[in-house]
Amino acid sequence: METKNMTNEELKKALKLHALWVASPYCGEKLELSGRSLVACDFSGADLSFADLSNADLRDANFSNAFLYNTNLTGARLNRAYMQGASMFEAKFTTELDGAFNVGSPDQQYSWTQEWFSKSK
Numbered sequence: 689m690e691t692k693n694m695t696n697e698e699l700k701k702a703l704k705l706h707a708l709w710v711a712s713p714y715c716g717e718k719l720e721l722s723g724r725s726l727v728a729c730d731f732s733g734a735d736l737s738f739a740d741l742s743n744a745d746l747r748d749a750n751f752s753n754a755f756l757y758n759t760n761l762t763g764a765r766l767n768r769a770y771m772q773g774a775s776m777f778e779a780k781f782t783t784e785l786d787g788a789f790n791v792g793s794p795d796q797q798y799s800w801t802q803e804w805f806s807k808s809k
Contacts, residue, residue: 736757
């Protein structure tokens with residue numbers, strides 16, 4: 689399992705290739721960052737449909753306005769991930785979500801808890 693950090697340039701390139709892949713699987717490359725350390729990375733506004741971020745360390749990552757349709761987040765560390773405006777339809781998660789996501793402006797954030805998530809299904 690890959691654990692090295694990605695530079696911002698590497699991430700931008702990977703996101704561009706994934707956007708091409710989403711548009712046409714014959715172009716670009718599917719985003720597969722399973723197990724990578726992506727602490728505080730900026731995914732804001734990205735289309736992460738069908739991306740594999742399983743077991744990735746995504747603490748403090750910015751997913752604001754990102755599209756996570758069918759994104760694999762199983763086993764990912766999502767503590768304090770910023771999710772305002774993110775679309776997570778059919779995204780795959782583990783069940784332990786206490787304190788995982790922050791929503792709201794950076795100066796006024798609310799954490800999702802397992803109890804809240806269970807009630808909102």
